[in-house]
Each structure stands twice: as C-alpha cells, then as structure tokens.
Amino acid sequence: MVTITLVQGDITRQRADAIVNAANSSLLGGGGVDGAIHRRGGPEILAExxxxxxxxxxxxxxAGRAVATAAGNLDADHVIHTVGPVWSASEDRSEVLASCYREALRVADELGARTVAVPAISTGVYRWPMEDAARIAVETVRQTRTAVQEVRFVAFDEGAYRAFAAYIG
Known part of the structure; x- marks a missing residue:
C-alpha cells in the first residue's frame, strides 16, 4: 500500500525517483509548475x-495521459508529464483529472520509481478549485494499485497544504 505524505514547498527542490509535471499539452514548457520544472531541469527535459x-x-x-522524460538538473531520475483538464462549471471533467494521477502512477511503475513527488494538477491557470482537486487527487492515489511506495504531494502554498491535509488526514 502506498504511503501518502504532504509537504509545502517547491516541487523542483524535491528529491524523488520521479517528479510529476502539471504540463500543458505542447510538452514544451509554460507557466506555473511546468515552467518551473523546465527552467530548473534545464535543456535536457525540453529536448526529450x-x-x-x-x-x-x-x-x-x-489531457489525462502521462509520459516520462529524464529529469535534467532536478534531484530526480525522471519527470512524468501529465496534462490536466481545464476546470468547467458546465461539464464534469473530474474523471480526466483522476486519470492524470492514475496515468502518472502507471508510468512511475513502468520506470520502477518508488518515490513520486506530485503537485496539485489543474489548480493553477486551469482554475480547478483546490479543495475538489485535492479530494480527487488523494482519493485516486488511494484507489490506484501501484508499486510506488511513497506519493508525496507538494503544496506550493498554505492554502493548497490545508486542502490536501484535510483529505490525507
């Protein structure tokens, strides 16, 4: 059974076998977590x-799929890129968001990763409400069969930390 942990901080500073990137579909970098991972990780990630x-x-x-690259200058072996859905008030896209976490764990298993650092996917410019995103993330990880030993949710700020803490317990 996977151990779920929670820290507040910068995901690019995490030591893990794999770091999950809340990527955009282009895979070519962007803002938020995606831009930070590309900047800190360096040109090797972009080249892959x-x-x-x-x-x-x-x-x-x-959206909802995942793929891995090397981690470049990050303190990890791999970056697992997954594209979250844009939140919609008129369409339930929660299954796509859950798929991001399942797919990231599937790729982690293929890589043999035992520790995985994960951000709050879709909560930045994709506007997913933090509390709902945290619920979906934690429930999905708990329900997914995986050989990963630790999933470490990395909350960027206090609000994200509180939201995830409410579901992790």
Missing amino acids: CRALRASHYGKGLP
Missing part, C-alpha cells in the same frame, strides 16, 4: 519533450 512531439505526440499530449 521535443523528441516526443516529433515521434509520438505530434498534436500534443492529450
């Missing part, structure tokens, strides 16, 4: 993302 775009994901990585 460009190769993925050229070979398998010409139209970009679909």
Whole structure:
C-alpha cells in the first residue's frame, strides 16, 4: 500500500525517483509548475519533450495521459508529464483529472520509481478549485494499485497544504 505524505514547498527542490509535471499539452514548457520544472531541469527535459512531439505526440499530449522524460538538473531520475483538464462549471471533467494521477502512477511503475513527488494538477491557470482537486487527487492515489511506495504531494502554498491535509488526514 502506498504511503501518502504532504509537504509545502517547491516541487523542483524535491528529491524523488520521479517528479510529476502539471504540463500543458505542447510538452514544451509554460507557466506555473511546468515552467518551473523546465527552467530548473534545464535543456535536457525540453529536448526529450521535443523528441516526443516529433515521434509520438505530434498534436500534443492529450489531457489525462502521462509520459516520462529524464529529469535534467532536478534531484530526480525522471519527470512524468501529465496534462490536466481545464476546470468547467458546465461539464464534469473530474474523471480526466483522476486519470492524470492514475496515468502518472502507471508510468512511475513502468520506470520502477518508488518515490513520486506530485503537485496539485489543474489548480493553477486551469482554475480547478483546490479543495475538489485535492479530494480527487488523494482519493485516486488511494484507489490506484501501484508499486510506488511513497506519493508525496507538494503544496506550493498554505492554502493548497490545508486542502490536501484535510483529505490525507
């Protein structure tokens, strides 16, 4: 059974076998977590993302899917990129958000990763309400069969930390 932990801080400073990136579908960097991972990780991550775009994901990585690259200068072996859905008040996209976590764990298992650091996916510019995103994230990780030993949710600020703490217990 996976151990779920919670820390507040910068995901790019985490030591883990894999760090999950809340990527955009282009895989070419952006703002928020995605931009921070690309900046700190360096050009190796971008080069591998460009190769993925050229070979398998010409139209970009679909929401709810995940793919791995090297971690460059990060203190991890891999970055697992997953694209969260944009929140919608008129359409329930929670299954797509849950798929991000399931797919990230599936890729982590393929990589043999035992520790995985994960951000709050879709809560930045994709506007998913933090409390609901935390609930979906924690419930999904608890329900997913995985060989990962520790999933460490990394909350960027106090509000995210409180939201995740309410579900982790």
